[in-house]
Amino acid sequence: MIGFTYSSPTHIVFGTNTVSQVGTLMKPYAKKVLLHYGGGSVKRNGVYDTVVTSLKEAGIAIVELGGVVPNPRYSMVETGIELCKKEQPDAILAVGGGSVIDSAKAIAGGYYLEGEDLWEDYFVAHRKVTKALPLGVVLTIPAAGSETNSGTVITNDVTHYKMSMGANCLIPKFAIIDPSIHVSLSKYQTACGCADIIAHLLERYFTNTKRVDYTDRLLEASLQTVIYNLPRVLENPNDVDGRAELAWCGTLAHNGLLGKGREEDWASHGLQHELGAIYDINHGEGLAVMFPAWMKYVWKQDPKRFVQYATRVWGVQMAEHDEEAIVMEGIYRTEQFFKRCGLRTRLSEMDIDDTKFEEMAEKFVFCGKTGKFVKLTKEDAVEIYRLAQ
Amino acid sequence: MIGFTYSSPTHIVFGTNTVSQVGTLMKPYAKKVLLHYGGGSVKRNGVYDTVVTSLKEAGIAIVELGGVVPNPRYSMVETGIELCKKEQPDAILAVGGGSVIDSAKAIAGGYYLEGEDLWEDYFVAHRKVTKALPLGVVLTIPAAGSETNSGTVITNDVTHYKMSMGANCLIPKFAIIDPSIHVSLSKYQTACGCADIIAHLLERYFTNTKRVDYTDRLLEASLQTVIYNLPRVLENPNDVDGRAELAWCGTLAHNGLLGKGREEDWASHGLQHELGAIYDINHGEGLAVMFPAWMKYVWKQDPKRFVQYATRVWGVQMAEHDEEAIVMEGIYRTEQFFKRCGLRTRLSEMDIDDTKFEEMAEKFVFCGKTGKFVKLTKEDAVEIYRLAQ
Numbered sequence: 001m002i003g004f005t006y007s008s009p010t011h012i013v014f015g016t017n018t019v020s021q022v023g024t025l026m027k028p029y030a031k032k033v034l035l036h037y038g039g040g041s042v043k044r045n046g047v048y049d050t051v052v053t054s055l056k057e058a059g060i061a062i063v064e065l066g067g068v069v070p071n072p073r074y075s076m077v078e079t080g081i082e083l084c085k086k087e088q089p090d091a092i093l094a095v096g097g098g099s100v101i102d103s104a105k106a107i108a109g110g111y112y113l114e115g116e117d118l119w120e121d122y123f124v125a126h127r128k129v130t131k132a133l134p135l136g137v138v139l140t141i142p143a144a145g146s147e148t149n150s151g152t153v154i155t156n157d158v159t160h161y162k163m164s165m166g167a168n169c170l171i172p173k174f175a176i177i178d179p180s181i182h183v184s185l186s187k188y189q190t191a192c193g194c195a196d197i198i199a200h201l202l203e204r205y206f207t208n209t210k211r212v213d214y215t216d217r218l219l220e221a222s223l224q225t226v227i228y229n230l231p232r233v234l235e236n237p238n239d240v241d242g243r244a245e246l247a248w249c250g251t252l253a254h255n256g257l258l259g260k261g262r263e264e265d266w267a268s269h270g271l272q273h274e275l276g277a278i279y280d281i282n283h284g285e286g287l288a289v290m291f292p293a294w295m296k297y298v299w300k301q302d303p304k305r306f307v308q309y310a311t312r313v314w315g316v317q318m319a320e321h322d323e324e325a326i327v328m329e330g331i332y333r334t335e336q337f338f339k340r341c342g343l344r345t346r347l348s349e350m351d352i353d354d355t356k357f358e359e360m361a362e363k364f365v366f367c368g369k370t371g372k373f374v375k376l377t378k379e380d381a382v383e384i385y386r387l388a389q
Numbered sequence: 390m391i392g393f394t395y396s397s398p399t400h401i402v403f404g405t406n407t408v409s410q411v412g413t414l415m416k417p418y419a420k421k422v423l424l425h426y427g428g429g430s431v432k433r434n435g436v437y438d439t440v441v442t443s444l445k446e447a448g449i450a451i452v453e454l455g456g457v458v459p460n461p462r463y464s465m466v467e468t469g470i471e472l473c474k475k476e477q478p479d480a481i482l483a484v485g486g487g488s489v490i491d492s493a494k495a496i497a498g499g500y501y502l503e504g505e506d507l508w509e510d511y512f513v514a515h516r517k518v519t520k521a522l523p524l525g526v527v528l529t530i531p532a533a534g535s536e537t538n539s540g541t542v543i544t545n546d547v548t549h550y551k552m553s554m555g556a557n558c559l560i561p562k563f564a565i566i567d568p569s570i571h572v573s574l575s576k577y578q579t580a581c582g583c584a585d586i587i588a589h590l591l592e593r594y595f596t597n598t599k600r601v602d603y604t605d606r607l608l609e610a611s612l613q614t615v616i617y618n619l620p621r622v623l624e625n626p627n628d629v630d631g632r633a634e635l636a637w638c639g640t641l642a643h644n645g646l647l648g649k650g651r652e653e654d655w656a657s658h659g660l661q662h663e664l665g666a667i668y669d670i671n672h673g674e675g676l677a678v679m680f681p682a683w684m685k686y687v688w689k690q691d692p693k694r695f696v697q698y699a700t701r702v703w704g705v706q707m708a709e710h711d712e713e714a715i716v717m718e719g720i721y722r723t724e725q726f727f728k729r730c731g732l733r734t735r736l737s738e739m740d741i742d743d744t745k746f747e748e749m750a751e752k753f754v755f756c757g758k759t760g761k762f763v764k765l766t767k768e769d770a771v772e773i774y775r776l777a778q
Contacts (some may be wrong), residue, residue: 001404001630001633001637002404003402003403003404003405003407004399004401004403004404005400005401005402006397006400006403007397007398007399007401007402008396008397008398008482009396009397009398011394011396012393012395012411013392013393013394014392014393014394014398014649014650015390015391015392015393016392018392101562136728158538168400209771210630211630211634212615213614213618213634214610214611214614214634214638216635217611217614218502218607218610218611219608220610221603221606221607221609221610222603222606222607224606225602225603225606228602229602240392241599241600242600244390244650245390245600245602246602248390248603248649248650249603260403260631260637261403261637339544
């Protein structure tokens with residue numbers, strides 16, 4: 001295990017019918033909030049009304065900015081910052097999933113900058129913002145884990161680069177996680193969210209750090225929770241108990257806890273980000289494509305770790321001398337699980353051919369998330385895109 | 390799963406050679422600290438010197454109060470409060486294990502009280518303190534989990550009652566967890582600490598709450614981590630990597646996280662507290678005695694949960710129709726594990742006879758920790774003490 005620091009200061013309110021607490025939770029931070037949301041599903045499922053009523057009851061004025069799209073755009077962030085400079089809210093409330101929360105974080109962090117370029121100086125040059133508008137969250141889909149962590153991932157609509165930024169001041173002050181509002185998610189959205197959760201776990205699982213028994217076990221426990229509950233929820237979308245399991249797992253999968261003391265990889269996310277920046281596919285489904293391909297390419301780096309993954313997570317029991325067969329069975333079952341949950345796992349199923357492999361591999365290397373388990377070159381990236389065909 | 394709130398605000402600094410950061414970590418809170426510690430082991434193993442040097446380098450003045458004993462005493466808490474009222478430190482630094490941290494929390498919480506009785510009004514009548522001196526921790530033994538939670542357990546030396554108190558203001562501001570300083574612990578101390586950790590996990594594991602797959606898995610992962618690492622550390626006390634696994638597990642086992650969304654039991658702790666208040670046995674070893682006895686008494690409440698425990702945690706694979714055999718094998722392996730680690734698991738081994746069973750059972754019921762999985766009466770408690778003979 002390697003040394004680390006950890007805290008998880010976000011005040012999490014978890015449970016059925018908790019959305020109406022948002023006014024009370026926001027009141028210490030704001031007399032006026034920017035209410036940030038996505039494409040309108042929050043209006044159809046009633047969450048928007050509950051939020052607005054609760055904020056009004058708490059005497060909090062509202063400035064609205066809806067329309068955040070998946071793979072959230074930098075142009076929206078700029079709009080948000082401009083709106084905040086004009087309207088001067090005291091805080092931001094993100095009502096949505098990872099895209100909305102990430103957009104809100106970028107606005108919160110960009111709000112106080114003067115004479116600096118948020119994109120070039122912070123997203124590209126990795127400077128860290130030190131001051132941000134306080135942020136609250138109502139989580140509408142378990143997936144990104146952005147509700148309690150410090151990171152944001154934004155796509156530049158002009159350059160098609162997808163970049164990330166992180167800072168402690170971006171950690172949400174509170175997060176409402178109400179699994180009963182997740183029942184309105186489609187099966188596809190639910191599955192994509194869980195593919196993202198699985199990917200967050202796997203990015204941490206495949207590490208070169210030795211003696212990380214505890215976090216290995218916690219990651220396996222988390223993977224098994226998704227593997228058990230996701231098919232049940234897809235069969236019965238109103239299974240709030242199952243959705244609660246997925247939601248709590250989604251939060252812990254990416255709030256930093258499960259990667260403490262170990263090096264993390266993140267190449268598969270890097271490979272997916274380039275896909276997403278060009279083809280605008282769903283982030284979770286993109287990961288369901290890239291992760292099995294990545295596994296097939298890198299497993300020889302540490303076959304024993306892949307054997308442990310296959311046996312402990314997927315219950316593979318095969319002749320121990322045939323390491324490769326066990327490893328491949330683990331990867332096969334991973335891919336088959338995504339398929340069973342209705343996700344595509346190959347680029348060819350998405351009508352993506354090899355035309356842009358070189359371009360994506362080039363950007364992949366430029367963006368720097370090239371992996372710690374195995375550090376990938378541009379050529380490696382092209383090979384992995386080929387394996388994903 | 391049931392609804393909950395959660396945050397873990399303590400800034401944890403984990404890793405080898407981190408004790409010397411204590412001055413820097415304390416500086417934002419204090420120009421003068423009460424340095425609170427136990428019986429002198431911190432002086433023998435060098436931790437005291439490292440702490441004092443670091444505090445001095447940070448320009449922090451020190452008032453000392455050593456001498457905290459296991460099952461920390463209320464008389465020491467009173468001494469500490471008096472000393473703080475005289476010396477006016479800005480914060481308390483606890484250098485020790487659960488006893489020292491709990492003593493420090495009680496002093497921190499009692500410091501601001503005026504015209505109220507800390508013992509009667511807060512420990513006995515469960516009022517919650519709202520203001521406390523800021524507290525920092527250097528953890529010298531993984532066991533109690535007190536380093537990141539809000540609770541304190543104190544024994545009244547006059548009445549022999551062991552009572553607890555909890556409040557958010559008692560949560561430590563920072564906790565240094567340096568596994569390299571744990572190598573000086575004796576095998577017995579190490580094993581007792583881990584028995585406490587196991588008990589914290591089991592108190593949460595045995596629940597009547599349904600659909601708690603995720604926390605079940607996380608608890609099993611934690612149990613397996615102790616089961617794997619403790620014997621290795623006992624064989625090789627200088628195995629800092631193994632000690633790191635135990636330390637991180639000990640913190641997460643009792644910071645609230647693993648019990649979120651489920652009812653917890655705590656009867657075994659209650660039964661042990663009465664033992665500890667009268668016989669002054671080690672808390673962890675007392676739990677190694679009481680938990681198997683409690684299990685034998687209550688398993689019929691939910692045989693399937695005990696089967697899950699036996700199969701998932703201990704790998705019991707027996708004919709599925711014979712539920713009782715599987716359950717008993719799981720309990721047997723629990724007890725044998727404690728024995729293997731050098732702990733006594735029966736009262737008779739501690740020369741404790743049945744003379745005080747009635748008295749302890751009476752106090753057990755009075756103190757209120759009578760269990761949620763099965764709510765125990767005084768008669769039940771006597772029966773469990775008999776099973777522990």
